[in-house]
Amino acid sequence: MIERYCQSCGRMMREEQDYGREGDGCRNENYCSHCYRNGQFTEPNLTRWQIVARILPIWMKEKHLTYRDALVDANYFISSLRRWHARQIWT
Ligand SMILES: [Zn+2]
Incomplete structure (x- = not known):
């Protein structure tokens, strides 16, 4: 199993549900479900x-x-x- 760090918050992504989602439901390989949802960052103004x-x-x-x-x-x-x-x- 491939483990990746979310490229926004550094959280480890292990399970399918840990990954963020594009608007069409495909998973985003770079960002976790907390940071990225429906094709955009959940907190776009985060520093x-x-x-x-x-x-x-x-x-x-x-x-x-x-x-x-x-x-x-x-x-x-x-x-x-x-x-x-x-x-x-x-x-
Ligand atoms: Zn994240």
């Missing part, structure tokens, strides 16, 4: 910083990181995702 802020507490807990380390790691990871790749650091 990279908002995504980082969401995963920060999860990473601090799961990886036993300090706030500062989690911030650096999370920002680095999110920045590598397709949706945010070409954008400025804090936008």
Whole structure:
């Protein structure tokens, strides 16, 4: 089974229902069902910083990181995702 990271939020997509959907019902290989639905982003105005802020507490807990380390790691990871790749650091 192929595991992919959502290219918006970094969530792991394992099952068929984890994938986002195009308007015609086909699955989108790049984005998860939370981020992408009916052929568009569920939160089109979402910023990279908002995504980082969401995963920060999860990473601090799961990886036993300090706030500062989690911030650096999370920002680095999110920045590598397709949706945010070409954008400025804090936008
Ligand atoms: Zn996602």
